[in-house]
Every structure is written in C-alpha cells, then in structure tokens.
Amino acid sequence: MPLYLPHFNLQNYNTLASPVCADFFVSVKDEEELQAAIKFAKEKNFPLLVLGGGSNIVLHENFPGLAIHVQLLGKELVREDDEFYYVKAAAGENWSDFVDYCLDEGFFGLENLSLIPGNVGAAPIQNIGAYGVELKDVFSELSAVDVKSGLSITFTPESCQFGYRDSVFKNALLDQFIITSVTFKLGKKPNLNIQYPALQAALVGYSPQEITPELVSQVVCDIRRSKLPDPKQIPNVGSFFKNPIITPSKLVELQQTYPDIVSYPVDETRVKLAAGWLIDRAGWKGRELEATVHAEQALVLTNPKRLKGTAVLALASAIKEAILLKFGVELEQEPRNYP
Numbered sequence: 420m421p422l423y424l425p426h427f428n429l430q431n432y433n434t435l436a437s438p439v440c441a442d443f444f445v446s447v448k449d450e451e452e453l454q455a456a457i458k459f460a461k462e463k464n465f466p467l468l469v470l471g472g473g474s475n476i477v478l479h480e481n482f483p484g485l486a487i488h489v490q491l492l493g494k495e496l497v498r499e500d501d502e503f504y505y506v507k508a509a510a511g512e513n514w515s516d517f518v519d520y521c522l523d524e525g526f527f528g529l530e531n532l533s534l535i536p537g538n539v540g541a542a543p544i545q546n547i548g549a550y551g552v553e554l555k556d557v558f559s560e561l562s563a564v565d566v567k568s569g570l571s572i573t574f575t576p577e578s579c580q581f582g583y584r585d586s587v588f589k590n591a592l593l594d595q596f597i598i599t600s601v602t603f604k605l606g607k608k609p610n611l612n613i614q615y616p617a618l619q620a621a622l623v624g625y626s627p628q629e630i631t632p633e634l635v636s637q638v639v640c641d642i643r644r645s646k647l648p649d650p651k652q653i654p655n656v657g658s659f660f661k662n663p664i665i666t667p668s669k670l671v672e673l674q675q676t677y678p679d680i681v682s683y684p685v686d687e688t689r690v691k692l693a694a695g696w697l698i699d700r701a702g703w704k705g706r707e708l709e710a711t712v713h714a715e716q717a718l719v720l721t722n723p724k725r726l727k728g729t730a731v732l733a734l735a736s737a738i739k740e741a742i743l744l745k746f747g748v749e750l751e752q753e754p755r756n757y758p
C-alpha cells in the first residue's frame with residue numbers, strides 16, 4: 420500500500436512552485452489505492468486536495484488535510500464506429516503525451532490542444548481549451564469516484580455541463596468526485612479547425628494539402644512556446660484570469676475610447692474580451708511586484724522567486740482593481756486557490 424507522508428512540501432507538485440506543505444500526501448496508482456486514500460481522509464476528517472499536474476492551482480498557505488496525487492495510468496482504444504475512435508485514458512496520463520500518442524495513432528481532433536500542461540483527469544474540470552477547440556468538442560464520457568459513497572459513476576457530455584473554462588465539477592459537484600478516466604471521441608479522418616486568428620496567421624503560405632493535423636499541432640506548439648513561459652524555468656499557471664464576457668452594448672461603449680480593443684462574438688447577447696489585451700493596455704505587462712506579469716503575455720503571472728502563492732495573489736488583486744477602474748470590467752481568476 421502507498422505511504423501517507425506527513426508534512427509534505429508540495430513545491431515540486433505545483434507549477435507555480437509554491438513552497439507550502441500538506442498535512443499528508445499520498446500518490447495513488449489504481450482505484451483500490453484511491454478508495455483507501457478517500458477512507459483515510461474520511462476517518463481523520465481531512466479535507467482533500469486532488470492533485471494532477473498542479474498546473475492550475477494556487478497554493479497560498481499550508482493545506483490542512485490530505486493531498487492525493489492521482490497517478491492512474493493507461494490508455495486504450497475501447498470501440499469504434501464508421502466515423503470515430505473512442506479512446507480512453509486514465510486520469511494520471513500526461514495530457515500533452517496523450518495528444519502526441521493520439522496523433523501518432525491517427526486519432527484526430529486533439530491537435531489544437533497540444534502542449535497544454537497537466538494530466539487527463541483535470542482536463543474536464545475546466546473544459547480545457549486552446550486555439551479554437553475545447554475538450555467538450557472531443558469528449559465522449561468520463562468515470563469518476565463519488566467521494567461520499569465510493570461508487571464509480573459515468574458522466575455523459577450533458578451531465579458535465581461544460582462551459583468556457585467551466586464544468587459541473589467547479590459548481591454543483593465541487594469536490595464531490597475524483598475523475599479516474601476520460602474517453603474521447605476522435606475522428607478517423609482529420610477535421611481541422613484553423614480559424615483561431617494566431618493559428619490562421621501562422622499557416623499563411625502553406626497549401627491546403629500541406630495543412631495536416633501534425634502541422635497544426637506543430638504550429639500550435641510553436642505559438643505556445645513563443646509566448647507562454649515553460650513552468651519548469653519560470654513558475655506559472657498559464658492564464659491567470661478568464662477572458663471576460665460582456666454585453667455588446669458595453670463593447671460599443673469601450674470601443675468609443677479603445678477602437679482597437681480585441682473582442683470575439685460569443686452569441687447575440689455576449690461578447691468575449693481578451694483579458695491579456697486589457698492588462699497589457701493598462702500598462703501592466705512586464706511589471707514586477709513580488710510576482711511578475713509575463714513580458715510576452717500579460718495574462719500570465721509568474722512566480723520567479725518561487726514564493727508562496729500569496730505573492731501572485733497580491734499581484735492579481737492589484738491588476739483586478741486596475742482593470743475595473745480603467746475599463747469597468749471585472750476579471751475572474753482562472754486557477755483555483757487552496758486551501
């Protein structure tokens with residue numbers, strides 16, 4: 420059985436490199452070990468911190484409970500029909516490696532999601548997205564253990580209630596389920612999505628025959644490397660805020676003062692702004708307090724001094740205040756704070 424390690428420093432288990440401790444830490448490799456860990460926490464009345472790659476959490480103080488590092492591994496083709504392969508991956512599989520595996524096998528649809536840090540099990544939590552594709556576009560079902568009953572439950576796309584950087588697991592079912600595997604519905608033929616502006620721009624000059632899923636993946640990786648810091652070198656959690664959703668009339672008002680403001684239509688009543696543009700335009704790009712606003716992408720806050728998460732939260736709070744004052748727009752934090 421795995422060891423329950425007391426007073427465990429989580430600095431190497433979160434990409435912000437926050438040096439905080441959990442009262443106890445355990446790594447689980449199968450469902451039996453996961454069930455045992457849940458039981459251990461219940462008996463001691465410990466809150467749970469479910470850890471994947473730690474790339475979307477802000478640990479600001481010691482965690483008074485049990486951190487469970489989900490390391491269930493394995494991937495398999497579970498079935499196929501005329502159009503799709505259904506590929507199941509265990510929660511502890513590294514996301515980026517899984518994307519590469521699917522490309523190699525000719526399971527298409529994940530190419531725009533190349534190089535996103537973290538593990539498969541966390542991907543549905545915020546419905547990860549990049550370059551015009553979200554997890555929900557390729558999702559078939561997932562299995563998760565109910566923390567209260569210990570039962571394993573299957574979730575369909577509808578029951579996950581996916582939204583922009585959102586799912587039922589961040590709302591009504593917060594902290595109630597631990598995801599053990601996710602099944603994806605992947606095309607037998609490529610069906611490329613290259614509308615995202617930066618992707619489109621990078622593909623100018625290629626003939627339609629040259630634009631393959633492999634090329635799209637390569638280009639996405641190149642764009643990401645050009646602006647997003649590698650957490651191993653400069654600790655960060657990717658975008659620190661969601662892109663805010665506003666009304667079309669608020670956009671018209673902002674356009675009077677800022678005609679070049681970046682926006683994307685969502686539907687008839689909603690428009691999305693680029694939070695990175697707002698922070699950049701407000702003069703925060705490259706600014707340093709204890710934490711830093713990344714010089715290539717103002718939506719990314721970094722923690723070069725490897726301080727506790729409180730450092731980055733102080734910077735985030737100053738930015739939120741400045742954006743509200745300048746644009747009248749409220750920013751919402753994307754990564755989750757613990758404890």
Ligand code: FAD
Pocket residue numbers: 434468469470471472473474475476489510535536537538539540541542544545546547548549596597598599647648649650655656657658755
């Ligand atoms: P963790 O940080 O370990 O956990 C995140 C949340 O999910 C926590 O609340 C945790 O408790 C919960 N959780 C984790 N595993 C499970 C499980 N098995 N069951 C239940 N709950 C679980 N995100 C995007 O959407 N698009 C991007 O383009 C993107 N780019 C990024 C770039 C960088 C450089 C970085 C550092 C992050 C980026 N992110 C992006 C954010 C992050 O990669 C994703 O949110 C990712 O899915 C987090 O995975 P993780 O395993 O690291 O999750």
Ligand code: EPU
Pocket residue numbers: 548549550551617646656657658659660661662681693694695696699704715716717718753
């Ligand atoms: N921009 C600026 N200045 C900046 C940053 C951005 O002007 O400092 C402008 C860009 O020029 C562009 C627009 O803002 O016109 C959008 O920038 P970008 O294409 O880099 O994407 P983003 O909106 O900042 C979102 C996601 C990323 C995802 C990319 C690509 C959110 C919160 N973030 O970033 O996801 O990789 O699009 O799809 O939706 C994450 O969630 O952690 C993450 C990195």
